[in-house]
Amino acid sequence: xxxxxxxxxxxxxxxxxxxxxxxxxxxxxxxxxxxxxxxxxxxxxxxxxxxxxxxxxxxxxxxxxxxxxxxxxxxxxxxxxxxxxxxxxxxxxxxxxxxxxxxxxxxxxxxxxxxxxxxxxxxxxxxxxxxxxxxxxxxxxxxxxxxxxxxxxxxxxxxxxxxxxxxxxxxxxxxxxxxxxxxxxxxxxxxxxxxxxxxxxxxxxxxxxxxxxxxxxxxxxxxxxxxxxxxxxxxxxxxxxxxxxxxxxxxxxxxxxxxxxxxxxxxxxxxxxxxxxxxxxxxxxxxxxxxxxxxxxxxxxxxxxxxxxxxxxxxxxxxxxxxxxxxxxxxxxxxxxxxxxxxxxxxxxxxxxxxxxxxxxxxxxxxxxxxxxxxxxxxxxxxxxxxxxxxxxxxxxxxxxxxxxxxxxxxxxxxxxxxxxxxxxxxxxxxxxxxxxxxxxxxxxxxxxxxxxxxxxxxxxxxxxxxxxxxxxxxxxx
Numbered sequence: 001x002x003x004x005x006x007x008x009x010x011x012x013x014x015x016x017x018x019x020x021x022x023x024x025x026x027x028x029x030x031x032x033x034x035x036x037x038x039x040x041x042x043x044x045x046x047x048x049x050x051x052x053x054x055x056x057x058x059x060x061x062x063x064x065x066x067x068x069x070x071x072x073x074x075x076x077x078x079x080x081x082x083x084x085x086x087x088x089x090x091x092x093x094x095x096x097x098x099x100x101x102x103x104x105x106x107x108x109x110x111x112x113x114x115x116x117x118x119x120x121x122x123x124x125x126x127x128x129x130x131x132x133x134x135x136x137x138x139x140x141x142x143x144x145x146x147x148x149x150x151x152x153x154x155x156x157x158x159x160x161x162x163x164x165x166x167x168x169x170x171x172x173x174x175x176x177x178x179x180x181x182x183x184x185x186x187x188x189x190x191x192x193x194x195x196x197x198x199x200x201x202x203x204x205x206x207x208x209x210x211x212x213x214x215x216x217x218x219x220x221x222x223x224x225x226x227x228x229x230x231x232x233x234x235x236x237x238x239x240x241x242x243x244x245x246x247x248x249x250x251x252x253x254x255x256x257x258x259x260x261x262x263x264x265x266x267x268x269x270x271x272x273x274x275x276x277x278x279x280x281x282x283x284x285x286x287x288x289x290x291x292x293x294x295x296x297x298x299x300x301x302x303x304x305x306x307x308x309x310x311x312x313x314x315x316x317x318x319x320x321x322x323x324x325x326x327x328x329x330x331x332x333x334x335x336x337x338x339x340x341x342x343x344x345x346x347x348x349x350x351x352x353x354x355x356x357x358x359x360x361x362x363x364x365x366x367x368x369x370x371x372x373x374x375x376x377x378x379x380x381x382x383x384x385x386x387x388x389x390x391x392x393x394x395x396x397x398x399x400x401x402x403x404x405x406x407x408x409x410x411x412x413x414x415x416x417x418x419x420x421x422x423x424x425x426x427x428x429x430x431x432x433x434x435x436x437x438x439x440x441x442x443x444x445x446x447x448x449x450x451x452x453x454x455x456x457x458x459x460x461x462x463x464x465x466x467x468x469x470x471x472x473x474x475x476x477x478x
Contacts, residue, residue, distance in 0.1 A: 008474055009043045010034075011130035013119055015112065015139035016102055017048045019082065020090075023102055025250075025385055026167045029217070030136055032253045033470065035083045036463035040471060045130075047122070049097045049115050050078055050090035057090055064121055066093075068114045068182040075118040091118045103139075109175040112139040112203065113182040120146050120157070129156055131478045134163045134470075138173025141207030142183050145195065148210045149185055161477040163470075164211035166204070168382050169225050169232050170309075173203030198233065208237060212477055214245045217383035218404030222247030230380055248470060249407055250383040251463035257368070257389045259457075264365035271457045274394045275450050278369065285370035289354040291328050298443045299328045300436075301371040301395075303364050303386060306335030306343070306357075311377030311400065316342050317429035319353070322436065329353045330371065332363055368393035373439055377424075377432050381405050387421070388461035394453035397421035398435050408461070412452065413438060420456050 014030035016022055030046065037044035050057070057078035065072035076092040091097070096111040105111060120143065123129060135143050144162040151157040179201045180190055189195045195206045208214055216222045224230040226239045238245060255261075259277065260270045266284035269277020279295045286293040300322070306312045315331070316339060322329060329352060331343050340357050347355050356363060368374075374390040376399040383404035387397040399405040401423045412419035422442075424435040443449050 008132070008471065008478065009128070009130045010037060010045070010132045010134055010474060011119075011123075012044060012046045012134045012136070013116075013140045013143055014046070014048050014136040015115070017046055017082070017088065020048065020054050020080075020088065021051050021102060025383070026137060028253070028385060029165075029167065029250055031082060032251070032463050033134075033467060034086045035253075036251070036467035037470065038083075038085050040464070040467055042467075042471060042474075044086065045128075046082070046086060046088040047119055048088065048090060049111075050076075050092035051102060052098050052100060054090060056080070061089070062122075062125060064125060066114055066118050066121060068110050068117065068184075073114065075114070075121065077118075077122050089122065091115055091122070093118070108173075109179040109201075109203075110182045112173070113142060113179075113184070116140060116142045116146060117184055119143055120151065123157065123160075124154075130160060132161050132163060132474050134165065135207055135211065136165050137167050138171060138202075138204040138207065140164075141173060141203035141205070142185065143207075144210035144212075145185060145189065145206040146183070149189060161213075161474075162211045163213045163215060163473065163477070164207035165215045165217065166208070166225065166382070167217055169204070169216075169230070169234060170380075172197070172205070172232065172234070174198075174200040175203070177201055205234065205237065208234070208241060212244065213473060214238075214241060215473070216245070216247045217250045218407045219247035219249065220406045221382045221403040224380070224403060246473070247407075248466055248473070249404060250385060251466040252385055252388045252392070252461050254392065254462045257365075257392050259369055259393045262365055262369065264362045265369045266366065269369075271454050274453055274457060278372075278394055278453070281366065281370035282372075283370075285330075285366050286328070288366070289330060289356075290351075291330075291354055292351065297326060297328050298373060298440055299330065299371045300373045300375055301330045301332065301367045302375045303332045303367055304376075306331075306333050306339040308336070309379050309381075310335075311375075311379055311427075311432075312336070312339045312343075314377040314427070314429050314432050315375060318433045318436070319343070319346055321433060323350045323352050325440075327352065327440070330367060331355045331357075332360060332367060334358055368395055371395050372443060373398055373436075375436075376400070376405060376409075377427075378402060378405060379427055384408070388459075391420060391456035391459055392461065394457045396439065396449075396452060396456065398432075398439050399423055400427065400432075401425045412442065420452070420459065
């Protein structure tokens with residue numbers, strides 16, 4: 001363990017943290033990175049809102065007023081633990097966080113201004129002070145702004161360094177100009193060089209401008225967001241701040257996603273018995289889903305949101321051709337109602353497809369264990385965890401060359417040494433179909449396929465690697 005890591009104190013600020021509250025990959029990162037940091041000797045802690053679904057905590061630390069509207073509301077700081085080793089502070093306020101959904105509320109500007117300001121007020125009053133506040137996505141973007149603009153004269157706060165991680169640049173937290181009054185920031189920040197973005201106040205831009213370091217969740221996505229195609233209007237700003245911008249690839253929780261111990265699988269397996277193990281899981285999965293129980297038929301799966309970002313339109317495009325072939329397809333997920341209804345119609349006309357239109361963690365694990373191929377045709381993908389999880393279970397990815405997919409999936413046919421899946425570049429159904437056909441050719445050459453399965457299961461996508469990268473970054477900053 002590096003000596004410097006023992007001295008580091010890091011507060012991870014996030015709007016969602018697994019297993020406490022989750023809508024997507026942000027929660028997985030915000031929950032698992034602190035766990036990996038603690039394992040490497042860092043004093044890493046978490047701060048997040050206390051939502052309606054979080055009903056238990058260990059103790060209440062303090063309360064204090066925070067004023068984002070005309071009259072102050074009380075922020076209550078609760079403390080709990082996750083993973084048995086990571087302290088989590090919960091910012092409680094009935095008015096703002098006792099909601100059935102985490103986002104998409106008409107007062108989101110007030111809610112997350114309240115959260116950000118409560119984080120600062122908590123640190124003013126608490127004996128523990130972090131060296132680094134690691135902020136995540138737009139909901140925490142005004143924390144770096146507040147520290148640099150409002151609290152710059154307070155020595156104990158001014159010396160805190162900030163990292164701002166962009167998980168998905170598409171969601172920017174842009175609000176009408178008058179939202180500035182909720183933030184406690186001066187009107188002077190509403191200019192192009194700071195937080196003004198096409199006539200709106202941008203929480204995301206605040207994080208990018210004021211943080212000491214900006215990261216994204218993969219090296220390739222860090223390059224992509226500096227282009228017009230992926231920059232969502234912020235590409236010029238990101239090119240300008242590029243000296244402090246870097247991409248650090250996310251990891252996965254290799255304890256939770258472990259085919260040797262996964263309690264959701266029909267049968268556990270490791271690298272040595274992967275062929276037999278996956279065969280058994282496939283047969284049981286076919287029976288459960290009403291598919292023909294035939295282990296020699298290639299089983300392809302899609303797991304995720306049914307949205308165009310994730311490429312569900314490409315899947316809908318190629319499904320008629322695919323179902324004419326000797327394959328089986330399982331689609332698991334929920335999302336756009338149009339695509340939910342569309343994929344359901346295929347089930348009515350073909351016995352080769354199963355559609356489960358909900359979020360089902362147990363079935364997802366069974367698919368990782370039982371499927372042969374996972375389809376990831378994303379239009380854009382900042383990092384993507386699903387390809388890493390699938391490979392850990394020996395399920396081979398067919399992915400589009402974009403974002404973190406390009407950093408983790410290497411084409412078998414063009415990169416003999418690192419090849420671990422199948423890639424296509426153009427966002428077209430024909431290009432996607434060609435990659436599937438190449439994969440099916442490999443599937444029919446059994447010894448070649450089995451060696452690919454075992455090769456993928458040996459890859460290291462653990463958070464240990466990612467945490468070491470973050471420790472290097474933090475240490476340079478302190």
